[in-house]
Amino acid sequence: MELNARSRLRLLAQHGLFLLLLVALVTALAYLAGEYRREWDVTGSGRNTLAPATVEVMKRLSGPLTVTAYAMSRDAGGNNLQKVVAERLRPYLRVKGDIALVLIDPREEPKKAAAAGIRTANELVVEYGKRSEHLAIEDFNEQNFANALMRLARGADSQVAWLDGHGERKLNGMANHDLGDFGRLLQQKGFRVASLNLAVAQEVPRNVAVVIITTPQVDLLSGEVGKIARYLEAGGNLLWLIDPEPLRGLEPIAEMLGLVLSPGTVVDFVLKPRTGAPVFAVGAASNYGRHPITQVLSLNTLFPHARQIATQEREGWRAIPLVEVAPRGWIEVGKLEPEVEFDQARDTPGPITVAQAFERSIGDRQQRVVVVGTGHFLSNTYLGNGGNLDLGMSMMNWLAGADHLVTVQARTAPDATFDIGQNRLYVIALAFLLVLPLVFAVAGVVVWWRRRRAT
Numbered sequence: 001m002e003l004n005a006r007s008r009l010r011l012l013a014q015h016g017l018f019l020l021l022l023v024a025l026v027t028a029l030a031y032l033a034g035e036y037r038r039e040w041d042v043t044g045s046g047r048n049t050l051a052p053a054t055v056e057v058m059k060r061l062s063g064p065l066t067v068t069a070y071a072m073s074r075d076a077g078g079n080n081l082q083k084v085v086a087e088r089l090r091p092y093l094r095v096k097g098d099i100a101l102v103l104i105d106p107r108e109e110p111k112k113a114a115a116a117g118i119r120t121a122n123e124l125v126v127e128y129g130k131r132s133e134h135l136a137i138e139d140f141n142e143q144n145f146a147n148a149l150m151r152l153a154r155g156a157d158s159q160v161a162w163l164d165g166h167g168e169r170k171l172n173g174m175a176n177h178d179l180g181d182f183g184r185l186l187q188q189k190g191f192r193v194a195s196l197n198l199a200v201a202q203e204v205p206r207n208v209a210v211v212i213i214t215t216p217q218v219d220l221l222s223g224e225v226g227k228i229a230r231y232l233e234a235g236g237n238l239l240w241l242i243d244p245e246p247l248r249g250l251e252p253i254a255e256m257l258g259l260v261l262s263p264g265t266v267v268d269f270v271l272k273p274r275t276g277a278p279v280f281a282v283g284a285a286s287n288y289g290r291h292p293i294t295q296v297l298s299l300n301t302l303f304p305h306a307r308q309i310a311t312q313e314r315e316g317w318r319a320i321p322l323v324e325v326a327p328r329g330w331i332e333v334g335k336l337e338p339e340v341e342f343d344q345a346r347d348t349p350g351p352i353t354v355a356q357a358f359e360r361s362i363g364d365r366q367q368r369v370v371v372v373g374t375g376h377f378l379s380n381t382y383l384g385n386g387g388n389l390d391l392g393m394s395m396m397n398w399l400a401g402a403d404h405l406v407t408v409q410a411r412t413a414p415d416a417t418f419d420i421g422q423n424r425l426y427v428i429a430l431a432f433l434l435v436l437p438l439v440f441a442v443a444g445v446v447v448w449w450r451r452r453r454a455t
Helices: 005-035 052-060 081-095 110-115 142-154 180-188 222-233 251-257 388-399 422-454
Strands: 065-070 099-104 123-128 131-136 159-163 192-196 208-213 237-241 265-267 280-283 301-304 318-325 330-332 352-362 365-372
Touching (some): 052 081, 052 142, 065 081, 180 192, 180 388, 208 222, 208 388, 280 318, 280 352, 301 318, 301 388, 365 388
Parallel strands (some): 208 237, 237 365
Antiparallel strands (some): 065 123, 265 330, 280 301, 318 352, 352 365
């Protein structure tokens, strides 16, 4: 096509109009982006969206929540930390509209920072009711903030005592068989944890919300057992982890709950170890009982060296099975060996209940007890397997009466990693670094040549 002055002028006008419309469109988009905010989380696990457990805890905070950020408006690196806090708090504001954010620069108002007990240059103070929690801004993420909210929601009725003095697993212990990691997580979630030696204490303290008993290694004195019995008779809550060992004097407590503890260890070939007997029973999510403790758990759980927890009816008590394991396994009464075989004359076939929840009414409140047929599943060695931590925390929340907090569950991020083979990496590198640039260059040369010939 031959270009004359008139066609050149028409082409120039078209280009000018296109440029004008493009500028107008960009300006309109910039205005709309400033006035309205829309967000979409496209990650496979929704890890950039608040977890359902966090949302549930926030909805349970009936009153206003105040977050005071003692942060520098401009730090040494030129970053506006107050703006960072406001951005991070935005997802929480969408869930709970009565969150008040107060921004204070501690350098400009040092008296307010000192009165609030600020010890670092950048710190959050989260206030709910008459309680408050401090959180360093560098530690401000969903997990830590949700833990602070849970501590505020839980209040003062969160004392947990574990029976001590008889070789039990310790909630502050570092040994593999101890429950130290679980104890530290309980503290992060707002529980106050302490040991209880009934040989010294006159009774179980009244402010204890939950008592934890693990398998003692020596016999309890009759007076100690009597104190536990009186605690239960008065409506106390209990988490009892029973290994396949003697009860060491706790038989009256088992009788009170109507426990039927047959001898033997659960064996399950679904998860057979490389060495040793198959004593690792897997609790599949599809085999959890219908109960607030397990209603949202979706991960499998691991119960090493477990025993059966069966019950017989006791007046006033309502027992609900929580976890069944080993549908193709059994209770092995004989010697545990790598190639153990089922003996119809002695062994009991699966499925086997290894955890039960008990509940009864005491006056105007509900008494709650959970019995699990192994203490290993919450030990430092096995706590991180599958949903063991989630199940343990749900048990404690339910026992403490915080039913709205039993939904806390770790979220996985299946799209956090991208696995690709070395050969595919070479193909991608060749395509993006050589082939595509070459195609663009050739296309540009062709277009230029055609336009030159046309003129």
